[in-house]
Amino acid sequence: MHSWRLINSGYQAGAMNMALDEALLQAVASGDSLPVLRFYRWRPATLSLGYGQSLAADVDLEVCRQAGLDVVRRSTGGRAVLHDQEVTYAVIAPLNAGLFGGSVLDCYRVISEVLQQTLVKLDLPAQLVPGKPRGGHQNAVKAVCFSAPSQYELVIEGRKVAGSAQKRHGQAFLQHGSIPIDMDLDLLGRVLKADTDNATADSLKTVGWLNRWSPRPLTVSELETQLADEFSRHLQIEWLHSEPTAGELREARRLSVEKFGHADWNLRR
Amino acid sequence: MFRKILIANRGEIALRIIRACKELGILTVAVHSDADAEALHTKIADESICIGRAPSSQSYLNMRAIISAAEVTDAEAIHPGYGFLAENAEFAEICQNCGLTFIGPSPENIRLMGDKIAARQSVIKAGVPILPGTKDNVPNVDEAQRIAAEIGFPVIIKATAGGGGKGMKVVHSPASLPNLYAMARAEAQASFSNSEVYIEKFCENPRHVEVQILADQHGNVIHLGERDCSIQRRHQKLIEEAPCPVLTAEQRKHLCDCAVKAAKSIGYSSAGTMEFLLDKKGDFYFMEMNTRVQVEHPVTEMVTGVDIIKEQIRVAYGEPLKYKQKDIKINGHSIECRINAEDPVKFTPFPGKIDGYHPPGGLGVRIDSAVYDQYVVLPHYDSMIAKLIVHADTREEAIKRMARSLDEFIIGGIKTTIEFHQRIMANKDFISGDIDTGFIERLKL
Numbered sequence: 001m002h003s004w005r006l007i008n009s010g011y012q013a014g015a016m017n018m019a020l021d022e023a024l025l026q027a028v029a030s031g032d033s034l035p036v037l038r039f040y041r042w043r044p045a046t047l048s049l050g051y052g053q054s055l056a057a058d059v060d061l062e063v064c065r066q067a068g069l070d071v072v073r074r075s076t077g078g079r080a081v082l083h084d085q086e087v088t089y090a091v092i093a094p095l096n097a098g099l100f101g102g103s104v105l106d107c108y109r110v111i112s113e114v115l116q117q118t119l120v121k122l123d124l125p126a127q128l129v130p131g132k133p134r135g136g137h138q139n140a141v142k143a144v145c146f147s148a149p150s151q152y153e154l155v156i157e158g159r160k161v162a163g164s165a166q167k168r169h170g171q172a173f174l175q176h177g178s179i180p181i182d183m184d185l186d187l188l189g190r191v192l193k194a195d196t197d198n199a200t201a202d203s204l205k206t207v208g209w210l211n212r213w214s215p216r217p218l219t220v221s222e223l224e225t226q227l228a229d230e231f232s233r234h235l236q237i238e239w240l241h242s243e244p245t246a247g248e249l250r251e252a253r254r255l256s257v258e259k260f261g262h263a264d265w266n267l268r269r
Numbered sequence: 270m271f272r273k274i275l276i277a278n279r280g281e282i283a284l285r286i287i288r289a290c291k292e293l294g295i296l297t298v299a300v301h302s303d304a305d306a307e308a309l310h311t312k313i314a315d316e317s318i319c320i321g322r323a324p325s326s327q328s329y330l331n332m333r334a335i336i337s338a339a340e341v342t343d344a345e346a347i348h349p350g351y352g353f354l355a356e357n358a359e360f361a362e363i364c365q366n367c368g369l370t371f372i373g374p375s376p377e378n379i380r381l382m383g384d385k386i387a388a389r390q391s392v393i394k395a396g397v398p399i400l401p402g403t404k405d406n407v408p409n410v411d412e413a414q415r416i417a418a419e420i421g422f423p424v425i426i427k428a429t430a431g432g433g434g435k436g437m438k439v440v441h442s443p444a445s446l447p448n449l450y451a452m453a454r455a456e457a458q459a460s461f462s463n464s465e466v467y468i469e470k471f472c473e474n475p476r477h478v479e480v481q482i483l484a485d486q487h488g489n490v491i492h493l494g495e496r497d498c499s500i501q502r503r504h505q506k507l508i509e510e511a512p513c514p515v516l517t518a519e520q521r522k523h524l525c526d527c528a529v530k531a532a533k534s535i536g537y538s539s540a541g542t543m544e545f546l547l548d549k550k551g552d553f554y555f556m557e558m559n560t561r562v563q564v565e566h567p568v569t570e571m572v573t574g575v576d577i578i579k580e581q582i583r584v585a586y587g588e589p590l591k592y593k594q595k596d597i598k599i600n601g602h603s604i605e606c607r608i609n610a611e612d613p614v615k616f617t618p619f620p621g622k623i624d625g626y627h628p629p630g631g632l633g634v635r636i637d638s639a640v641y642d643q644y645v646v647l648p649h650y651d652s653m654i655a656k657l658i659v660h661a662d663t664r665e666e667a668i669k670r671m672a673r674s675l676d677e678f679i680i681g682g683i684k685t686t687i688e689f690h691q692r693i694m695a696n697k698d699f700i701s702g703d704i705d706t707g708f709i710e711r712l713k714l
Contacts, residue, residue, distance in 0.1 A: 051343060052368040076369075077340035082650045103319045103328075104301050168316070170343045242308075 002099070002235065005242035007038040008227060014046035014072035014083070019256035021090050021174055022075060023248045028092045029172035033248075034240070035093035037231055039224045045084035046070040047191055048079045049110075050165065054269045063190045073266045074176075076165035081178050082188045087223045090176040095168075099235050105152070108166065110150040110235075111175055114217040115162050118223070119154070123215050126161065128152050154179075159208030181218055183209035270586055271295050271346045271370070275339045276314065278350030279329060281562075281639045282655060283310035286348045289578035298342045300335060301329035304647050309639040316342055325647045329353045334358050339369055346370035346585060348578075352651070355561040356383060370692045372585040374539045374560045381535060382558040392555050395534035397527045400546065400554040402469030404429075413450045414443060416468050425471040426450060426711055428457035436460055439471050470554075474707035475546035476552065477501065478513050480528035482541045483577065484594075485584040490533045491594045492525040493569050493577070500693065502616065502709045507686075508693060509565035510604045511572045513547070514664055514702035525555055529594075531555070538564075540581050564607065564656070567637055571603035573661035602664040604671050606690040608638075608655040608680070610646045613688040620648040624682030629674035633660040633667075654685070664702065668694055 009020065017040050027033035047069050055073070060082060062069050069082075091111055093100065100107040112128050119126035128239060130152055154162040164177030185204060188194075194201040210218050231237055244252065259265045270624070273296040276286045283299060287310060292295045304323035318338040321328035328334065330353055339347055345370055349355040358379040364371040364694030373379070382388045389399050401420040401439065406429060407413050414549035417424045417440065426449060435642045436457040438449040450466075476499045484490040497513035498506045528543040535694050540562045545553040566639035576681040580591060610619050626642040638655030646654055657674055661667040673693040678687055698708065 023452070031702065052345075077343075103321045103334060104341060105321065105331075105334045129599075166337075166341045168318070173341065 001238045002035070002097070003240055004035045004037055004093075005033065005236045006191055006239040007036060007242050007244065008106060008224070009038060009040040009042045009244075011043035013044070013256075014042060014070040015256040015260035016252065017042065017046075017088070018048070018072055018074060018260040019252040019254075020244060020248070021092070021176055022255055022259075023251040024090070024092045024244070025167070025169050025172060025174040026251065027245075027248055028094060029170035030173075033075060033092075033245075034095065036090070036242075037228065037237075037239075038090040038092070039227075040088050040090070041220065042083040042088070044068055044070050045082070046072055048081050048083060049073045050265075051167075052077060052269070053076055054080060056269070058192060060191055060193050063187075067187055071266060072260055073268070074165065076167045076174070076176065078163065079167040080192060081163055082184070082191065084180075084184065085179060085182040085220065086178050086180040087220050087227065088176065088178050089224075089227060090174060092172065092174045094172050096171060100173075107173065107175070108164065109152045111164065112154060112162075113228050114204075114234045115154050115177075115179065115227070116226045117234065119156075119161070119210070121230070122210075122218065122223070124156060124210060124213055126154050126156050129155050129164070156208055156210075156213050159206050159212075161208040161210060169186050179223065180209035181220055181223065182211050183207065191198070271582065273298060273315075273342065274346045274348055274372070274582070275300065275335070275342065275344035275345045276350065277329070277347050278309070278353055278355075279305055279308060279310060279334050279639075279650065281653070282350040282562075283308075284313060284639045285637055286350060286431060286578055287313050289582060292576075293579060293582060294660070295582070297366075298338065298344050300329075300338050302649075304649060307644070307687040309641060309644070312352055318342065318401055323647070325353065325650070332363060334355075335515060336363060336367055340367070344369065346372055346582075348372040348582070349561070351561050351563055355580045358383065370585050372539070372581055374537055374541065378537055379537055379560045381543075382560045385557055389555065390556055391535055392531040392558075395527075395531040397531045397555045398553065400470050400472065403467055403529075404465065405689070406465040407450075410447050410450050413468060414446055417443065417446060420468065420470045423471040423473065424468050426453040426466050426468055427454070428461055428463070429465040429467055430457065430463035436466070468686070472546050472548045472554065474705040475548050476513065476515070476705050477506075477544065478516070478524070478547045479542045479544045479559075479563075480525050481577070482528055482532045482537065482543060483575075483580055483584070483590060484538045484541070484591045486538045486587055486628060487589050488533070488536075489590045489593075490529050490537065491590060491592060492529050493573050493575055493597055494523060495521065496565055496568055496597045497704075498565060499704050499706050500699075500708055501706055506565065507709070508604065508606055508690065509567040509568055510602065510664070510667075512599055512602065513530055516547075517551075520553075521550055524614065527553075527555075531558070540577055564653070565605055567635060567656060567658045568603040568605045570598050571633075571635065571658060572601055573597055574600070592644070601660055601662045602667045603660040604664075604667045605656055605658045606671060606675065607653050607686075608657055608678070608690070609652040609686045610654050610683050611652050611686050612684050613686045616686070618648065619653045619684040620646040620652070621683040622646075623680055625678070625679055626681070627679040628655070629657070629677035631674075633670055634674050635659070640680075654680070657690075665700075668700060 166175040275298040297314040299317040316697040320334035354360040358376040361371040436454040482495040500508035635658040659670040
């Protein structure tokens with residue numbers, strides 16, 4: 001059995017969510033923390049962008065402002081994600097623990113398998129699709145993260161129901177992801193300028209959310225509990241219910257102001 | 270300048286690229302298969318990531334894994350090296366779509382030059398000579414005579430459906446054509462169940478001469494002179510040199526200007542090589558363009574002083590070329606010997622653990638290699654383990670320098686082709702510069 005910290009952070013602003021993921025990654029990478037599984041939520045609802053994504057090209061900031069959405073840039077790659085009614089998870093662990101396989105894709109696969117098993121046990125016909133890599137299609141993938149099933153991503157009836165992104169730091173990695181329970185597809189489309197961009201409009205057709213298929217309405221809390229159980233079973237983990245340490249919180253607060261809350265970072269492209 | 274580059278390759282070229290990055294202050298990410306966990310390039314890079322199992326298809330050709338590796342390390346650009354994905358237009362496109370800079374030419378130019386027929390069509394428009402001939406079926410002997418007269422003897426009749434030397438007939442005069450034409454058709458029918466034949470100019474034992482091109486994204490194109498790569502065994506280059514020992518200054522200028530013109534006409538950027546056949550009369554014909562940095566780039570670097578990989582990285586970033594054509598001078602002579610982990614007579618692969626490694630040194634000697642003492646040469650990949658490159662004021666001196674360097678080069682525990690290269694350096698035809706693509710074949714006899 002491996003000991004991991006289980007942190008449930010509840011509702012926070014987007015910048016703090018990103019900051020705490022990063023502070024925990026630093027702590028795990030420096031050996032100051034056990035591996036972590038964290039759940040968190042977003043208040044207000046937030047649009048997060050990939051590290052290398054162009055804000056100007058892909059996002060309508062005016063629509064965000066009017067809808068009361070926060071906008072934050074992640075330190076991980078990928079495309080835009082609208083965080084509202086969803087389970088957000090973060091796995092932060094050392095690479096050499098042997099739990100996540102040898103290669104970079106093995107790492108994605110192991111976590112995806114846990115996610116898939118969780119959904120299957122909730123009577124959802126979730127499948128893992130090793131499709132084309134992000135951006136490989138001619139007419140798919142523009143701004144929307146959830147429209148490109150790839151790299152062992154999770155789909156139900158061809159629609160992507162979980163979007164994950166990963167980043168390395170020293171000998172540790174952070175993988176965080178979103179599993180929407182419900183989705184305001186119309187808002188998402190307006191935020192991502194789908195009306196002026198056919199590729200984005202098309203890609204919205206491959207976006208999924210669990211209550212679209214679930215035999216009974218799921219709640220975020222229920223899914224968080226099921227996911228933690230499945231992780232524990234799959235990877236032989238014993239949870240230590242935990243809060244961020246004073247040091248981690250201090251670092252997170254600094255990052256949420258100087259980085260994730262700062263225009264220099266969020267608006268850099 | 271890029272902050273971080275991922276090198277999508279292994280072995281000596283991965284090391285070469287990492288060296289250029291370090292000198293430019295760029296962080297490096299190495300990728301490796303599980304078999305390559307102890308490879309030198311993973312130790313020298315700032316970060317390294319395992320991308321899959323030993324077979325290339327699961328690792329160095331695994332686009333998904335490589336793009337993932339770039340994403341998890343925040344790499345901004347990918348250098349593909351040579352081989353593997355270097356000339357894969359789809360990979361270049363995927364990089365673009367993922368916001369990663371592919372250090373090489375555009376996907377369109379990779380595709381264009383990857384299609385041999387389209388490549389030839391496009392360089393014709395730039396006034397570059399191609400080997401005269403027709404790809405269409407030659408239906409009867411009268412047509413054959415007409416076409417042969419147009420092309421000029423000698424010509425070669427080839428089976429359209431063929432290969433492997435079958436159904437090929439060399440014709441030196443109109444008198445012998447009817448018989449040979451009939452025989453070619455009969456053989457084609459017998460071997461390939463298809464009697465269609467076409468006719469090309471026959472280049473007897475040509476030299477393989479190639480021109481190094483460098484271009485930026487602002488329309489500037491220069492050449493760095495040519496290389497002679499005639500010493501080949503079954504179309505694998507073994508020894509390369511710069512400059513080509515038999516070109517006159519005028520021929521050189523004509524050849525290199527042609528190459529530049531062709532590259533400009535397709536809007537090429539990055540490094541590239543135009544390959545030509547040079548016949549005994551001194552006429553040259555375009556064969557193909559390689560849209561990547563090549564194995565033998567060091568001989569050009571030695572005679573020009575230009576760091577080709579650094580220039581590739583700079584132009585990929587959007588900078589203009591550091592050099593104008595008038596800045597490029599060819600100094601002295603350089604030779605490269607590719608050292609393979611193979612039996613020096615049979616050329617069969619000989620992987621295993623290197624026990625005792627001592628590379629040569631001294632003035633004008635360069636080793637591009639990623640092996641080390643106790644390193645285990647793997648069977649999964651190419652058998653080239655080192656490139657020994659020398660530079661000297663004259664070709665004669667370069668040969669002597671290469672010969673004494675080969676004598677000093679110790680690679681124990683496995684078999685290598687060092688002995689083969691030593692024989693070539695002592696060969697009188699090689700020494701006199703009287704070589705062509707038939708050289709190795711004749712050596713065996």
